Structure formats: C-alpha cells, structure tokens
Amino acid sequence: xxxxxxxxxxxxxxxxxxxxxxxxxxxxxxxxxxxxxxxxxxxxxxxxxxxxxxxxxxxxxxxxxxxxxxxxxxxxxxxxxxxxxxxxxxxxxxxxxxxxxxxxxxxxxxxxxxxxxxxxxxxxxxxxxxxxxxxxxxxxxxxxxxxxxxxxxxxxxxxxxxxxxxxxxxxxxxxxxxxxxxxxxxxxxxxxxxxxxxxxxxxxxxxxxxxxxxxxxxxxxxxxxxxxxxxxxxxxxxxxxxxxxxxxxxxxxxxxxxxxxxxxxxxxxxxxxxxxxxxxxxxxxxxxxxxxxxxxxxxxxxxxxxxxxxxxxxxxxxxxxxxxxxxxxxxxxxxxxxxxxxxxxxxxxxxxxxxxxxxxxxxxxxxxxxxxxxxxxxxxxxxxxxxxxxxxxxxxxxxxxxxxxxxxxxxxxxxxxxxxxxxxxxxxxxxxxxxxxxxxxxxxxxxxxxxxxxxxxxxxxxxxxxxxxxxxxxxxxxxxxxxxxxxxxxxxxxxxxxxxxxxxxxxxxxx
Numbered sequence: 393x394x395x396x397x398x399x400x401x402x403x404x405x406x407x408x409x410x411x412x413x414x415x416x417x418x419x420x421x422x423x424x425x426x427x428x429x430x431x432x433x434x435x436x437x438x439x440x441x442x443x444x445x446x447x448x449x450x451x452x453x454x455x456x457x458x459x460x461x462x463x464x465x466x467x468x469x470x471x472x473x474x475x476x477x478x479x480x481x482x483x484x485x486x487x488x489x490x491x492x493x494x495x496x497x498x499x500x501x502x503x504x505x506x507x508x509x510x511x512x513x514x515x516x517x518x519x520x521x522x523x524x525x526x527x528x529x530x531x532x533x534x535x536x537x538x539x540x541x542x543x544x545x546x547x548x549x550x551x552x553x554x555x556x557x558x559x560x561x562x563x564x565x566x567x568x569x570x571x572x573x574x575x576x577x578x579x580x581x582x583x584x585x586x587x588x589x590x591x592x593x594x595x596x597x598x599x600x601x602x603x604x605x606x607x608x609x610x611x612x613x614x615x616x617x618x619x620x621x622x623x624x625x626x627x628x629x630x631x632x633x634x635x636x637x638x639x640x641x642x643x644x645x646x647x648x649x650x651x652x653x654x655x656x657x658x659x660x661x662x663x664x665x666x667x668x669x670x671x672x673x674x675x676x677x678x679x680x681x682x683x684x685x686x687x688x689x690x691x692x693x694x695x696x697x698x699x700x701x702x703x704x705x706x707x708x709x710x711x712x713x714x715x716x717x718x719x720x721x722x723x724x725x726x727x728x729x730x731x732x733x734x735x736x737x738x739x740x741x742x743x744x745x746x747x748x749x750x751x752x753x754x755x756x757x758x759x760x761x762x763x764x765x766x767x768x769x770x771x772x773x774x775x776x777x778x779x780x781x782x783x784x785x786x787x788x789x790x791x792x793x794x795x796x797x798x799x800x801x802x803x804x805x806x807x808x809x810x811x812x813x814x815x816x817x818x819x820x821x822x823x824x825x826x827x828x829x830x831x832x833x834x835x836x837x838x839x840x841x842x843x844x845x846x847x848x849x850x851x852x853x854x855x856x857x858x859x860x861x862x863x864x865x866x867x868x869x870x871x872x873x874x875x876x877x878x879x880x881x882x883x884x885x886x887x888x889x890x891x892x893x894x895x896x897x898x899x900x901x902x903x
Contacts, residue, residue: 395412407428407429410428411428415428416428418430418432418433419433420433420436420437420440422437422440423440435456435457438456438457439456443456444456446458446460446461447461448461448464448465448468450465450468451468463484463485466484467484471484472484474486474488474489475489476489476492476493476496476679477668477671477672477675477677477679478493478496478668478679478680478692479496479668480664480668491512491513493679494512495512496679496680496692497679497680497681497692497695499512499683500512502514502516502517503517504517504520504521504524506521506524507524519540519541522540523540527540528540530542530544530545531545532545532548532549532552534549534552535552594606596608596610596611597611598611598614598615598618600615600618601618613634613635616634617634621634622634624636624638624639625639626639626642626643626646628643628646629646641662641663644662644663645662649662650662652664652666652667653667654667654670654671654674656671656674657674669690669691672690673690677690678690680692680694680695681695682695682698682699682702684699684702685702697718697719700718701718705718706718708720708722708723709723710723710726710727710730712727712730713730713819715819725746725747728746729820729832729835733746734746736748736750736751737751738751738754738755738758740755740758741758741847741849742847743847753774753775756774757774757860761774762774764776764778764779765779766779766782766783766786768783768786769786777803781802781803784802789802790802792804792806792807793807794807794810794811794814796811796814797814809830809831812830813830817830818830820832820834820835821835822835822838822839822842824839824842825842837858837859840858841858845858846858848860848862848863849863850863850866850867850870852867852870853870865886865887868886868887869886873886874886876888876890876891877891878891878894878895878898880895880898881898
C-alpha cells in the first residue's frame, strides 16, 4: 500500500514492509547488529564463527555466502554477464557495471561533506575521507605499520615475503612480464596507473587549461588541442588528425571498409562507436540521463546539447555576426546564411538547399508523399513537425510561452520569432538591398524578388509561383477544392484569407 509494489507471497510483502518502517527484527546476540531478514542474520553469524560452507569445486576456495561463491566462479568461467550499452565493456558483477556507467554519465553521487569533492563509488569516498581523519585501519602484523588502504598493506607485505606482486587488490587484475625486455619498473608503472582508475586520481595536469589526466600520454595528446598540432596525416588526401586512432578510422572513408556489423539487422558501420549507438535503436537503451529533468538520451552528445537548454550556455559563436548557438551543427547551418552555400540540389526542379534533410522533405512536394498520419482524425502530413503542430489542435495545447507578455505558441520556432518583436531584432539581412527580416524563410522569399525566381510550378497549367503556399492555393482552382468553410453560413473558400474576409461580412464589417 506504501509504494504499490506487488509480491507473489505474503511473507515477501511482510519483509518488504520493513523497508518502509525501518524495522530490523533479527538481532545478532554476539555484537548487537540488527537485520531486515533472518537469512541476512544467518549469513552475518558466519563472520563470528568463521564458517565458510560454500566451496568452489574448481579451486577449493571457500566462502561465507552463496552469492560470493557465484561471483567467484565467474573468474573460472570468464562469464561477464553485465554489459555496458555505451561501450560494450562487460563486468562480472552488477555493481561494477553501475559504477562503470557513471564514467559515461559523469554522475558522482557520493560527496565528501568535509571538502565537497564528489566520487563515482561509495568505497572511493570512504577511502578519501581517511585523508581528512588520518585513519589508517589496515595494520601489518609483521612490523606494525598502518595503512589507509588494503591494497597498500598487501603491497607492503610483499617487502617482508620478498614476493613481487603486480596484482590489483581492488579488482584482482594482474600485470605480467611477457618477455625479458619488459622491466619491472614498467610493470609497476602499469599497476600504479591502473590503481588510479579506482581512486579517481589524475596526477597529470595541463598547465594551459588546468584539465587533469590519468596517464601522461593522454596529457600529451590533449596538449595538441592547444597547439593545433595534428601529427597523423592521411597519405590518400592529406587530411591530418590529432590521434592515430582517428586517422585509422578516417582511412575507411577511402577504402569503404565497414568492419562493424549489427547482428540484429545486418547493417555495417565504419566505426565501432557508430555500431554501439545504432544497436540502441534495437534495445531502446537510453543510458544518458539528465539530472535536471530526468530526460534520457541514447548518446552522450545529445545529453550535453540538452543540458545547455537548462544552463542557457551557447558556446558556438558565429564570427560573422556574433550570434551564438547551443550546437555546432546549428552554427554550421547558420554560416550558410552568410556564405549563401546550398549544396543539396533537387534533380526534379533544380531547387537547392542548405541541408540534406530539407531536400528530402522538399522531394515530397514532387512525389506527393505524406508519411505522417494523425491517429485522431486520419489527416496526413509531409512533415513530422506539421503533424505535431496539428495534434495540438485536438488537445488545445500551446506549450511555448513568452515570459515577456504571456502569449503562448504551438511551436518553439514561432515563439523565437515572436520574441524578436520584443527585442526588435531582425537577424536575416539581404546582401542585395540591405533589408532585414525576422525569419530566414522571409529572407529566402525576398531574395527571389531580386532573382525573379519562381521555383514552385503548377504541373497542370505551367504557371509558376514565388511561394509553395501560393501554389497550393492555385492548385485548388484546378481541383475545385474549397477546404475553408464558414461556420456561420456554410459557404466554402479556397484560402483562409478569403474566409477571414468573408467572416467579417457577418460581423457587420467592411473591407
């Protein structure tokens, strides 16, 4: 009744209730610690008795808990059932996967109340807190020296035993000498670098911007972003790259090689990262979650762009007019307003477009295709945005509100145009006559008055028009269609403008 969760058995429900009440009825007579379930108490008892009833048949090692044995058995089978949807890395425990996923989301939920530093893991926070308390709970039985971490103690104990250990005591990974040319100092370096993945330590700092790195080679690569150096050059086309892996990926654009294949649908990709992103279209995974509004995304870049809607940050600035944008792609498209570049051409009528997507939409005016259908009334649309806007006519919703005057709009683009009526801004300027416009579409229509271009042609009679809306109205003279009906007298009209003029005759107004 508290949270709506359902259970198969009443005893499971009773046990679950305690998570709401905080009741822990099962108490250890040895140390006084209390537990939610009797099985947790039984497992705890073994910490006092030293009993380890769960034995591995593979190596003979024994464990206090069945779950610990199951996790251990994966070291023999190599099973890593918990897979990251972002980078395909696999883990033997669900907790390891959760910790790893935070490296993608950037989430650090464990915060030190002493200094405010945040961490991805609770264990890392506990170890960090010892730097404030000075606590060193791990003591060497041989010499009495104390340590803040178990792995530090274990490495120290090797000085007594003479053993050369290159094993991480955090995750059990080993670093081995594969041939005589590998020096022990190199193995120690690898182990130390690996340790930092657990501690979060990043000792290599960029003097230019203050950013820190786990490895010196990562710092060296980062330095090139400041110097502009791109040492890896393509012999095919001369293009240069910051990293060798970027050059290797680029080579495939020349060879056409697509080595990464989707097992679900057979589609192939040039890059492993592109395949991983594609696979989410099958799984529906959206691992990147906005901490501000809980909206989820399939790509980290989408999340970063979205987060700027909360921060208001617009880092991509046009050097031509100073206008700023949230996304680099939006800036690239905006730059074409200044250059006049329209690289995508319609083979049907010769009209050119700044974006491939705009060309694809335009082609539907030739094919008549209207792929977006309203489930409410069956009306079909050429554009997805037109369908969304139409659906609001059923719901009455106008989600975009002007905070200046309170007026509401169906579309964000309409709100953006409206906001310029408050600021007086007219950012789209005609380089032919200097006239400025609120919207790029108005500028495009205006430019045709200079060129004399009338790109919208009637295939019935050959007449051409400046705007597609004018062509649509004209087509009704051939079809006889009059879609705009007066609710007062039932008379129908070919255009909304004619209907509005007519409606004023009912209101006693003259035009």
